[in-house]
Amino acid sequence: MVKYSSELKAEVVSEYLQGDISISLLSKKRNLPRIQVGRWIQNFRLSGADALKRRRVKRSFSVEFKVDVINYYQTHDENFSRSIRKI
Template sequence: MAKYSFEFKKEVVVAYLSSKGSTYSLAKDYGIPDNKQVSKWVNSYQKMGDEGLRRSRRYKNYSVEYKISVVELYLSNELSYQELSLQQGINNPALIAKWVNDFRIAGPEALRVRKKGRKKTLDKSCDSAI
């Protein structure tokens, strides 16, 4: 379960946008440990509207080409993960950080989709007994 609900985030963002306080004072008033979190919510809301505050409930598949282009954008520009995620419409900046780290360690091959789980092996002696 998410730590903060959509309604709570929206309430904090609306309070900020209606000049009821700074990110620091709103974080303190609403019991949010870090005022940077309020800034992230405000930026996401301004760029993507309500969808920027909602938790994504569906798994998105990104193509290898798209991942590589986002990583190259990060490496060639002086954008933060947060700024790049807002620009690309990705709601999770940590996902871009993972792509960049994987790319730096193993190159573009690390961004390819791999099957998860154990490999299935058939025991030849069991098949002949049937």
């Protein structure tokens, strides 16, 4: 389930870029979290309109990549659970 539609994201970003409205005022006006509106604007600036669209394809990894990851953790001193906590 998508919480916010691509259309809503595009409208909010467009309104921010067109007007003299701050992120805080825009988020209050649209009843959206300020940090979320800021992320949409930042993503738009970095990657364009495609950043606002929902990805419909689930990422998949090849068997070779998965084996490489397992081998990496087996050959290095780091513990897998410690590595996860760092992220």
